[in-house]
Amino acid sequence: MATPDTGAFTDPHAVQIEAMYKRFGDFTALTDIDLSVAKGEKIVICGPSGSGKSTLIRCINHVEKHDDGRIFVNGIELKRDIKSVDRVRRETGMVFQSFNLFPHMTVLENCLLAPMSALGLSRREATDSAMHFLEKVRIPEQAGKYPVQLSGGQQQRVAIARALCMKPKVMLFDEPTSALDPEMVKEVLETMKGLANDGMTMLCVTHEMGFAREVADRIIFMDKGRIIEEGVPEAFFSAPQTERARHFLDQIIH
Amino acid sequence: MSYFDPAAFVDYLFNRFLLGGVLVTIGLTVAGVLGGLVLGMVIALMRMSESRALSIPAKVYIWFFRGTPLLIQLVVIYTGLPQLGLKFGVIGSALIGLILHEAAYLAEIIRSGFMSVPQGQREAAWALSIPKTTIFWRVTLPQAFRLMIPPFGNSVNSLLKATSLTSVISVEEIMRRSDMLMQEHFQILEVFAAATVYYLILVSAWDIVQQRLERYFGRSVARDAKPAVVQH
Numbered sequence: 001m002a003t004p005d006t007g008a009f010t011d012p013h014a015v016q017i018e019a020m021y022k023r024f025g026d027f028t029a030l031t032d033i034d035l036s037v038a039k040g041e042k043i044v045i046c047g048p049s050g051s052g053k054s055t056l057i058r059c060i061n062h063v064e065k066h067d068d069g070r071i072f073v074n075g076i077e078l079k080r081d082i083k084s085v086d087r088v089r090r091e092t093g094m095v096f097q098s099f100n101l102f103p104h105m106t107v108l109e110n111c112l113l114a115p116m117s118a119l120g121l122s123r124r125e126a127t128d129s130a131m132h133f134l135e136k137v138r139i140p141e142q143a144g145k146y147p148v149q150l151s152g153g154q155q156q157r158v159a160i161a162r163a164l165c166m167k168p169k170v171m172l173f174d175e176p177t178s179a180l181d182p183e184m185v186k187e188v189l190e191t192m193k194g195l196a197n198d199g200m201t202m203l204c205v206t207h208e209m210g211f212a213r214e215v216a217d218r219i220i221f222m223d224k225g226r227i228i229e230e231g232v233p234e235a236f237f238s239a240p241q242t243e244r245a246r247h248f249l250d251q252i253i254h
Numbered sequence: 255m256s257y258f259d260p261a262a263f264v265d266y267l268f269n270r271f272l273l274g275g276v277l278v279t280i281g282l283t284v285a286g287v288l289g290g291l292v293l294g295m296v297i298a299l300m301r302m303s304e305s306r307a308l309s310i311p312a313k314v315y316i317w318f319f320r321g322t323p324l325l326i327q328l329v330v331i332y333t334g335l336p337q338l339g340l341k342f343g344v345i346g347s348a349l350i351g352l353i354l355h356e357a358a359y360l361a362e363i364i365r366s367g368f369m370s371v372p373q374g375q376r377e378a379a380w381a382l383s384i385p386k387t388t389i390f391w392r393v394t395l396p397q398a399f400r401l402m403i404p405p406f407g408n409s410v411n412s413l414l415k416a417t418s419l420t421s422v423i424s425v426e427e428i429m430r431r432s433d434m435l436m437q438e439h440f441q442i443l444e445v446f447a448a449a450t451v452y453y454l455i456l457v458s459a460w461d462i463v464q465q466r467l468e469r470y471f472g473r474s475v476a477r478d479a480k481p482a483v484v485q486h
Contacts, residue, residue: 063380
């Protein structure tokens with residue numbers, strides 16, 4: 001899928017990736033990735049294990065460094081210098097499979113650290129905003145607890161609130177429910193749906209096909225480091241174009 | 255004829271001269287640990303640096319001071335370096351030797367602590383655009399510190415006993431003063447039994463401090479941690 005060269009500046013997409021490559025030593029993890037995400041669009045990225053889907057979204061906020069090609073977030077190009085990396089990271093929030101809450105801090109402190117240190121908010125302002133987002137993920141009563149005292153689902157909701165405290169324009173979800181016990185998946189997906197309804201631009205790597213059907217505007221299917229198919233959920237699920245996508249869907253839909 | 259004089263042993267236990275030596279041992283240990291922590295932190299940070307100009311000297315330092323006996327280091331500093339015009343006196347030489355030696359071990363303990371902090375913690379902090387120095391002081395250091403306490407405690411325990419080596423350069427700590435008392439009355443067992451008891455008491459006291467430290471820095475990862483009061 002070709003993307004117009006001028007697109008990034010005339011009508012900035014939320015995310016625009018052009019001819020991006022990522023290598024780990026001799027292994028090419030991502031090959032010639034082109035992807036445009038409109039503002040407010042919800043994308044679900046799926047594919048077999050090792051297909052590069054996590055690496056793709058990790059390149060968008062430079063947790064992983066891409067080797068070739070260009071990445072724009074809200075029209076800001078992600079270059080090598082610290083400044084542009086920082087600007088791009090301020091546009092994006094990320095939720096990890098393993099939550100990655102800071103274990104030595106309470107829930108509230110987890111939510112305060114970035115706004116106070118990176119945005120320079122006062123403790124009071126940051127606390128007001130943190131409590132607002134903790135209420136949004138329906139967990140304000142846990143603010144004084146440490147992560148270890150919460151269930152996995154609660155921890156992941158805190159992680160979402162923590163990311164939202166930085167007021168990101170784009171949210172990146174890296175298999176947010178894969179480390180959860182089954183009974184906790186729903187509460188996290190509900191929180192993500194709420195976020196989607198608020199108009200957040202979202203890129204989600206997930207195996208939750210129910211969520212994909214319901215929330216995604218577009219499904220991206222990856223295999224061996226390439227985007228090999230994309231489309232609206234109905235089309236992708238009912239009539240996948242490629243043999244590999246058909247095979248993948250057979251494997252995961254029981 | 256064999257004998258052990260319990261009354262003499264008890265006398266030595268409360269001997270003021272020997273108690274003075276205990277204070278010197280404590281002083282050497284505390285100074286060695288504090289100095290070793292500061293220098294060890296610098297060396298650990300150099301060792302973990304991506305710049306080879308920093309990491310190689312740190313590696314050489316650790317290799318050298320862990321690779322040579324403290325006893326030789328002390329003798330060289332006290333009796334060897336004056337040949338080059340560098341004189342530090344008895345206590346000065348002992349402190350320099352203990353700190354340089356301890357720093358090499360603590361540097362490796364500090365490095366292992368930082369390496370044990372999961373990479374996901376740094377990634378989460380990057381993703382949140384938290385500034386680099388804040389990541390160090392607020393995210394990685396506190397977590398590394400908790401992981402460092404058990405090996406750190408071990409190292410303090412070793413150092414406490416290694417201070418006895420400074421007796422060789424005539425620092426009047428427990429060992430040296432025991433030796434002096436022994437030369438006076440030749441009650442070898444009685445004197446050194448008292449010295450042994452002193453070391454055991456000191457080590458046990460440190461064990462208690464270490465347990466407190468572990469509990470304090472582990473409080474947030476204990477399931478029964480007390481929730482903090484949220485002021486809002």
